[in-house]
Amino acid sequence: MGERAERAYENFMDGCNCAQAVFLAFADRYGIDEKTALLLSSGFGGGMGRMREVCGAFSGMVMVCGMETGTADLTDGVQKAINYQTVRRLAEQFKAENGALYCRELLGLTQKAMAQEGAAPAERTPQYYKKRPCPEIVRAAAELLEKEFGD
Secondary structure (H helix, E strand, C coil), X not given: CCHHHHHHHHHHHCCXXXXXXXXHHHHHHHCCCHHHHHHHHXXXXXXXXXXCCECHHHHHHHHHHHHHHCCCCCCXXXXXXXXXXXXXXXXXXXXXXXXXXXXXHHHCCCHHHHHHCCCCCCCCCHHHHHHCCHHHHHHHHHHHHHHHHXX
């Protein structure tokens, strides 16, 4: 396991949401300060605003992928395709490793459980960490990025 994967795990355990944990572990590579990284990735937690859609750890991966393979040239179709291909490859690897791409599936949430959830994040207690796969998923996401882009 690489240093960034461990950093992502620790970020989550320190209170970051899944997207923040992953993106913050790589932000220094791009000259992005901690506050900016946390703000940019904050809305992706809980499967995008705790709606339990695309996993926040994967969203953090997509943000890193954009920094690595994205383009600011709006006419560069070749680089856009490279970025999209990389995101797709990483999505397949993420799904193969974790079983799903969606937060609700990763957490095994029923429709009833989701209907009872609100926007407020759950309190980070020892019981929270025992029943959530999130810390390990965050670590796995960062490991995939380290394999793809180096540490």
